[in-house]
Ligand SMILES: Nc1ncnc2c1ncn2[C@@H]1O[C@H](COP(=O)(O)OP(=O)(O)OP(=O)(O)O)[C@@H](O)[C@H]1O
């Protein structure tokens with residue numbers, strides 16, 4: 001008996017065998033095995049998640065070095081040549097510095113906010129906001145190169161009030177517009193569109209860019225989508241912008257998605 005347990009048996013029966021005893025002990029043995037299997041699976045899942053998290057953190061920190069490197073290069077240039085540089089060259093350099101610093105802030109904010117959403121610590125400051133007014137406001141303040149693309153607001157409704165966190169939804173729309181611009185050729189048109197479906201607002205950002213292959217249309221919103229994608233060495237999903245958008249829209253009780261337009265480009269849509 002002891003030898004048996006020593007080499008790994010979990011239980012034993014002695015003759016004469018009682019059928020009820022066999023049934024009960026078998027039930028317990030099966031239950032134990034199931035528990036152990038579940039635990040093993042759980043552990044493997046945790047390890048995978050931990051590994052993905054490590055890879056993601058590494059990638060993000062690595063990505064943050066890019067804007068910093070550009071900024072340092074331009075600061076160096078200013079330091080050495082500021083006396084001899086013409087004003088418009090200084091302006092251009094300062095504008096690059098500003099752009100890169102903003103990119104960095106955007107990346108850090110997305111990262112911190114995604115963590116807050118995951119921990120359930122992101123508080124929405126909801127207030128009644130007229131979405132048409134908000135979209136008009138975004139188009140006025142959104143800083144983009146107007147010689148490169150045109151952004152048009154298209155809507156048949158004149159007012160739509162919804163209880164939202166204005167700041168967060170503004171950032172969602174800016175993220176979608178930034179992506180649309182990034183993937184648009186010169187002289188393209190980007191349409192910001194709003195209408196109503198089942199009493200809910202549907203906001204769309206429509207571009208004329210390359211569109212998104214069907215197999216990536218869900219992955220680009222996933223936090224770890226990019227880890228897998230980069231491992232395979234393709235360019236899909238390198239950032240956290242859309243992950244932030246998904247968390248932000250879901251927190252409002254809405255949904256977000258993308259489809260390719262029949263002629264060209266993609267349409268990112270979300271409801272609130
Ligand atoms: N309008 C678009 N047209 C084509 N591809 C897009 C578009 N928007 C997003 N994508 C794809 O989805 C990926 C994920 O977008 P996301 O905004 O999450 O990250 P990013 O723009 O690469 O980086 P970040 O937003 O952090 O600066 C992009 O890298 C790109 O491959």
Ligand SMILES: [Mg+2]
Pocket residue numbers: 175178179239241242
């Ligand atoms: Mg983006």
